[in-house]
Amino acid sequence: MFIYQETAPVAALRPWLDCVWTCRVQAGATPLAHQVLPDNCIDILCQDRQDASFAVGMMTAPINVISHGLVQTVAARFKPGAAARFFQLPLCELNDGRTDLQxxxxxxxxxxxxxxxxxxxxxxxxxxxxxxDFLLLRLRRHPLPADCGLARRAVALIDKARGSLRVDQLAAQLGVSRQHLALQFRQQVGISPKLFARISRFRAVNSALKQLPAQADWAQVALQYGYFDQSHLIHDFQDFASASPQAWLAARR
Incomplete structure (x- = not known):
């Protein structure tokens, strides 16, 4: 049994949170497994087992989560680039792992x-x-990090372009050097702007898969979503879903 529910955050947290969510997993004799894909977000998870509370950093590859017995989770998902408001460290230090809230x-x-x-x-x-309530307490206690607006503006531009935006173009639009943008992005978002754009583009394609026919023209799909060619689309699916686009689509029909 796997029950997942999400809801909108309170008004004061809406600039920072995408949602708050709960999950209840009841595994029997056989553990339950589900795959989590990179989503350009950072989450705080609090679980009833041993009072485990931790942050899950930016993911650069899919992971398989294995659940044993009954596990209850309450969590908050930060908007891309917003988690830096709540943690006093470069967010790249959290990548591809979980860090105790303590x-x-x-x-x-x-x-x-x-x-x-x-x-x-x-x-x-x-x-x-x-x-x-605890996130609001954290919000009141800590000032905005220096220059955090640059990274959030960059995130907005990348998302608007569905990831099809070169880093040099992005830096030019923001009026900064590539090096300065890359440094701020890693500190305030967690990963490089190029990798963030790749994941953003992958997510755009993945969200549209259900509308594609079983025998989709993958070369055309690649061009539609800003890939250089079909091989680059396949490469991203292998990196972020551990499957080809065709196999990923077939498994979800």
Whole structure:
């Protein structure tokens, strides 16, 4: 059994959060596995098992998540480029891994969050509100990082172009050097602007797959989404979904 639910954040967090979500996994004798793809986002996850609270950094490759027994999760997903508002370190240090919230926020605040979430039986909606209350507390306590607006403007331009934007073009639009953009992007977003654009483009194609015919013209799809040719589209699917586009589409029909 796998039950996932997400909802919009409270108004004060909407500039920073994409959503808050809960997940309840009940695995029987056989563990449950599901694949998570790179999505250009950072999440905070709080789980009832051993009061585990941690941040999952930017992913550059798909991962398989294995669940045993009953696991309950309440989480928040940051908008791309917004997590730097809540963590006082370069976000590239979180890439492709999970970092305990104790390390990021301190033992006291992380313990208080765990106690508030799991000490008593609560409905999911109340647990999501508790997590948001702690995020609001973090928001009030820490000032905006220097120059964070540059990275967020870059993210917006990349997303608007669905990833089909060269880094030199992006830097020129923002009026900065490629080197300065790359440094700020890695610190405030987590990965390079080029990799972020690749994942953004992959996500745009992936979201449109259900509308494609079973025998899609992949060369045409590649051109439509800004790939140089079909081989580049296949390469990105192998990197970010561990499958060819055709196999990925067939597995989801």
């Amino acid at each position: 390390q990021l926020w301190g033992r006291d605040l992380a313990a208080r969050l765990g106690d508030a979430l799991w000490s008593y039986p609560l409905p999911d909606a109340q647990r999501m509100q508790i997590l948001q």
